[in-house]
Amino acid sequence: xKIVASNKKAYFNxxxxxxxxxxxxxxxxxxxxxxxGRVSLKDSYAEIRNGEVFLLHMNISPYEQANIFNHEPLRxxxxxxxxxxxxxxxxxxxxxxxxLIPTKVLFNEKGKVKVEVSLAKGKRTYExxxxxxxxxxxxxxxxxxxxxLR
Numbered sequence: 350x351k352i353v354a355s356n357k358k359a360y361f362n363x364x365x366x367x368x369x370x371x372x373x374x375x376x377x378x379x380x381x382x383x384x385x386g387r388v389s390l391k392d393s394y395a396e397i398r399n400g401e402v403f404l405l406h407m408n409i410s411p412y413e414q415a416n417i418f419n420h421e422p423l424r425x426x427x428x429x430x431x432x433x434x435x436x437x438x439x440x441x442x443x444x445x446x447x448x449l450i451p452t453k454v455l456f457n458e459k460g461k462v463k464v465e466v467s468l469a470k471g472k473r474t475y476e477x478x479x480x481x482x483x484x485x486x487x488x489x490x491x492x493x494x495x496x497x498l499r
Contacts, residue, residue: 350455359467368465373428383462404428450469453465
């Protein structure tokens with residue numbers, strides 16, 4: 350599996366409850382642009398409408414060789430999930446504070462584009478500050494250990 354893009358901000362801003370892998374309906378120029386790694390998950394999210402899941406605000410840069418047949422960079426993309434998975438997600442999203450966030454875009458062993466979509470709950474400001482403090486403390490401890498081992 351080759352990871353094309355990951356949403357690092359999602360792990361900081363949200364508490365990831367569960368993840369699942371979904372297919373995605375793309376145009377040819379979008380796939381070629383993804384193979385070059387020209388995709389961004391920043392500020393993207395998934396929305397369920399009429400029993401279908403759509404990915405919004407995922408930016409796939411235009412493919413230069415596609416000229417007039419190029420795609421729109423911010424167009425809605427349909428995620429391909431089983432009906433039972435969608436029903437389960439609808440039930441979970443109705444709970445307070447849950448949302449669907451894409452965390453990774455990857456190519457599987459067969460060369461198909463897959464999106465890892467995570468059910469997430471937004472973190473509060475104090476939780477984010479605590480995470481920053483813990484990260485800084487851990488970094489200082491590692492630096493001190495490295496310094497003592499020399």
